[in-house]
Amino acid sequence: MSKQRIIIIGGGFAGVFAGQAITRLLKLRRGNTDGYHVELINPTNYFVFQPLLPEVVSGTINAPDAVSPLRALLPGVHFRMAEVIDLDVAKQQITLLQGSRRIPQSLSYDQLILTPGQRTDTSHLPGFAEHSFTLRDLDDAHALRNHVLQCLEHADITQNPELKQRLLTFVVVGAGFSGVETIGELKEMVHRTLRYYPNIQSEEINMILVQRGDRILPELSPQLAAYAQTDLVQRGVDVRLNSSITKATAYAVFEDDGNRISTSTLVTTVGNGPVQLATSLPFETHRGRIVADIHLRVKGHKNIWTAGDVAAVPNATTEITPATAQFAVRQAQQLAHNLIAELQGKPLQHFDYTPKGSMASLGNYRGVAEVFGVRISGLAAWFLWRGFYIAMLPGFATRLRVALNWLLDYFVPRNSVQIRNKPAGSAAKRLYAAGDVLFRPGQIVDGLYILISGKLESRSSDGTFLRVIKPGDHCGERSIETHHVTVGTLSALEDSEVLVLKREDFELLYQSLPVLRQYFHSISDNTYPDELRSASRNESPLTEYLLEGQEK
Numbered sequence: 001m002s003k004q005r006i007i008i009i010g011g012g013f014a015g016v017f018a019g020q021a022i023t024r025l026l027k028l029r030r031g032n033t034d035g036y037h038v039e040l041i042n043p044t045n046y047f048v049f050q051p052l053l054p055e056v057v058s059g060t061i062n063a064p065d066a067v068s069p070l071r072a073l074l075p076g077v078h079f080r081m082a083e084v085i086d087l088d089v090a091k092q093q094i095t096l097l098q099g100s101r102r103i104p105q106s107l108s109y110d111q112l113i114l115t116p117g118q119r120t121d122t123s124h125l126p127g128f129a130e131h132s133f134t135l136r137d138l139d140d141a142h143a144l145r146n147h148v149l150q151c152l153e154h155a156d157i158t159q160n161p162e163l164k165q166r167l168l169t170f171v172v173v174g175a176g177f178s179g180v181e182t183i184g185e186l187k188e189m190v191h192r193t194l195r196y197y198p199n200i201q202s203e204e205i206n207m208i209l210v211q212r213g214d215r216i217l218p219e220l221s222p223q224l225a226a227y228a229q230t231d232l233v234q235r236g237v238d239v240r241l242n243s244s245i246t247k248a249t250a251y252a253v254f255e256d257d258g259n260r261i262s263t264s265t266l267v268t269t270v271g272n273g274p275v276q277l278a279t280s281l282p283f284e285t286h287r288g289r290i291v292a293d294i295h296l297r298v299k300g301h302k303n304i305w306t307a308g309d310v311a312a313v314p315n316a317t318t319e320i321t322p323a324t325a326q327f328a329v330r331q332a333q334q335l336a337h338n339l340i341a342e343l344q345g346k347p348l349q350h351f352d353y354t355p356k357g358s359m360a361s362l363g364n365y366r367g368v369a370e371v372f373g374v375r376i377s378g379l380a381a382w383f384l385w386r387g388f389y390i391a392m393l394p395g396f397a398t399r400l401r402v403a404l405n406w407l408l409d410y411f412v413p414r415n416s417v418q419i420r421n422k423p424a425g426s427a428a429k430r431l432y433a434a435g436d437v438l439f440r441p442g443q444i445v446d447g448l449y450i451l452i453s454g455k456l457e458s459r460s461s462d463g464t465f466l467r468v469i470k471p472g473d474h475c476g477e478r479s480i481e482t483h484h485v486t487v488g489t490l491s492a493l494e495d496s497e498v499l500v501l502k503r504e505d506f507e508l509l510y511q512s513l514p515v516l517r518q519y520f521h522s523i524s525d526n527t528y529p530d531e532l533r534s535a536s537r538n539e540s541p542l543t544e545y546l547l548e549g550q551e552k
């Protein structure tokens with residue numbers, strides 16, 4: 001008998017806790033999966049503990065301690081590092097991109113769990129995509145931390161007062177949990193590292209928190225939010241309520257009343273939107289989230305389940321649950337229970353959860369919390385917040401490391417090292433030996449290939465010879481232009497040196513320079529037969545996916 005295939009898309013709070021609960025309920029262990037195949041798919045091989053990201057930025061905890069390897073977290077679950085791009089409900093099949101060449105593959109499922117979370121979508125705000133920092137993954141935390149340290153280094157040596165003011169102005173948009181925790185940690189980080197920057201005075205630092213509503217922390221009671229605001233203001237944070245940032249440029253951001261704030265640092269914690277996959281699925285949505293029923297099934301679908309930030313889940317009343325880790329975890333556990341009950345022909349249970357409380361850290365050993373209706377603030381709330389997260393962290397070793405980091409942070413100065421990653425250039429040379437295949441049919445072209453020396457050969461999918469590519473010739477542009485996978489094979493006839501211009505950078509140039517577009521159009525028209533050109537232009541899930549990514 002073939003195994004029941006349970007596929008989980010997304011390895012965040014909801015996906016990981018669902019996977020763990022399913023293996024627990026089915027008593028699956030590594031190497032022993034009985035009649036079930038449980039598989040989790042995620043684009044990275046680690047789980048991100050997002051609430052700790054502001055602390056990675058400030059250097060309170062080490063970056064590796066805010067993430068955990070998914071394979072270690074999920075014994076009994078098969079892990080696949082890939083990105084799901086499409087779902088065919090009728091065929092019970094998903095399409096994904098995997099491997100370094102991101103080759104499209106199909107995978108069938110009996111039960112599907114959708115937990116891909118949300119992303120920050122600022123596409124409606126001019127300049128945000130180019131000039132704002134977001135905080136969802138480790139890369140984001142690294143980038144923001146390095147940038148802030150870069151601003152301090154630069155501000156310490158510049159003789160230009162206007163530039164100095166811009167470098168020392170930090171703006172955070174959104175005063176929910178993540179915005180408040182981010183500004184609190186930024187403030188603490190800058191404050192504690194200033195001793196190393198003799199030319200910067202603390203009065204020169206501007207920390208601005210911008211909130212569209214009339215209070216910060218709408219998730220908490222007005223009293224605790226007021227406490228948090230007073231605390232931040234007393235520490236020198238400029239809290240601007242009933243305001244929003246409508247535009248960002250390389251040198252400034254603009255409030256909705258037209259006020260210009262000169263800054264090099266804009267962090268956005270607003271604009272939660274659906275991940276690209278969720279926008280393309282044929283399901284009912286509520287404000288971009290997939291509508292679930294009370295049993296955590298996607299509305300109208302018996303074998304597709306959903307939980308976490310991506311899901312609009314009704315909770316007891318018709319209210320939709322908020323996008324928090326607390327809810328993601330509870331939903332995942334309930335979902336796992338219901339899915340197994342469904343497979344075993346048992347009754348399902350409604351999702352109904354009342355949060356026990358909420359808390360936020362304000363930095364500087366202060367916090368606010370509301371637990372079982374009791375409001376706590378200051379140091380006690382800060383301890384409670386830390387204790388809660390220590391308990392939630394996956395694995396004893398991680399808990400111990402984070403606890404030690406927090407303890408040490410109290411006694412030793414902050415680390416102000418700016419760790420630079422070697423920048424990945426737009427263009428890089430690659431060497432291929434005679435006989436090497438650069439592309440096979442069905443692959444995504446990763447860039448424009450320009451031959452420097454040697455000889456390449458292009459053949460169609462049935463092996464028909466198409467052309468020889470000589471030094472100075474290029475290829476790959478047609479697949480990029482049509483957003484399609486390769487339809488032929490490209491191989492090296494001799495040892496060859498190739499310059500590869502990264503796909504995203506080539507696309508930017510292609511879109512911005514009409515003369516380049518004309519050039520490539522004429523080359524395409526003169527080089528390829530009609531049928532090959534039109535074959536590339538056929539729509540496919542991949543074409544739609546890539547095109548969608550383009551428009552955002």
Ligand SMILES: Cc1cc2nc3c(=O)[nH]c(=O)nc-3n(C[C@H](O)[C@H](O)[C@H](O)COP(=O)(O)OP(=O)(O)OC[C@H]3O[C@@H](n4cnc5c(N)ncnc54)[C@H](O)[C@@H]3O)c2cc1C
Pocket residue numbers: 009010011012013014015041042043044048049050051052053054082083084085115116117118135136177178181275277307308309310323324325326327328359360
């Ligand atoms: C800075 C910050 C601070 C926060 N603080 C708090 C807090 O104090 N308290 C609280 O309760 N909540 C907090 N949250 C919110 C909390 O982190 C989220 O609610 C929670 O992470 C949601 O879990 P999820 O599993 O739904 O999504 P995520 O944790 O975002 O995980 C989704 C996963 O799916 C993957 N994925 C996406 N698309 C695909 C695809 N096409 N194919 C395969 N995989 C895919 C993603 O890469 C990701 O790994 C905070 C969030 C942030 C960003």
